[in-house]
Amino acid sequence: MSRYRLRGAIFAAWALVVAVALVAVQGHEQTLAEGELALLQLAPVDPRSLMQGDYMALRFAADGELGLLSEAEAKDVETMPSFAHFTLDEQRRADFAGVGDTPARGRDTISMRIRRIDGGYSIGPNAFFFQEGTGEQFEAAQWGGFKVADDGTALLVSLHDAELQMIGSQQR
Numbered sequence: 001m002s003r004y005r006l007r008g009a010i011f012a013a014w015a016l017v018v019a020v021a022l023v024a025v026q027g028h029e030q031t032l033a034e035g036e037l038a039l040l041q042l043a044p045v046d047p048r049s050l051m052q053g054d055y056m057a058l059r060f061a062a063d064g065e066l067g068l069l070s071e072a073e074a075k076d077v078e079t080m081p082s083f084a085h086f087t088l089d090e091q092r093r094a095d096f097a098g099v100g101d102t103p104a105r106g107r108d109t110i111s112m113r114i115r116r117i118d119g120g121y122s123i124g125p126n127a128f129f130f131q132e133g134t135g136e137q138f139e140a141a142q143w144g145g146f147k148v149a150d151d152g153t154a155l156l157v158s159l160h161d162a163e164l165q166m167i168g169s170q171q172r
Contacts, residue, residue: 027153031153038154040094040146056127060122063122066099085098091164124156140167142160143160143164144159
């Protein structure tokens with residue numbers, strides 16, 4: 001392969017990687033701008049990591065429901081459905097309503113993609129990072145605020161206290 005063809009191939013590969021990254025970023029930006037806000041109850045754990053800085057390990061109440069479902073379904077079926085369905089109350093708090101293979105459509109219903117994390121199933125990330133030295137204010141966190149797109153993409157954007165007030169100024 002000539003030097004010019006090699007450079008052309010490297011440039012084409014680089015351009016493809018950049019294009020894929022830009023499409024992913026644009027999709028997430030659209031979710032943040034147009035997604036529905038949903039508040040999911042959480043159980044924070046251990047807000048400190050020496051290697052990564054301040055963070056809060058997260059577990060969501062709905063993950064417990066997914067765990068029970070996955071144990072029951074493992075006896076019958078090898079795969080877990082792709083979406084967790086939630087109903088929303090007037091304050092945007094989400095209540096687990098079940099699972100399915102397609103996103104649910106409804107006025108006060110959202111669906112979030114189910115993720116496989118650490119050998120189990122979850123609807124959200126397992127950690128929330130925040131500025132060093134601000135960990136005490138996040139100890140009151142009881143709700144995770146998500147922006148949810150119609151296709152089930154869900155991005156954690158904020159943490160909220162028991163009165164559903166956003167903690168800190170970390171909303172994305």
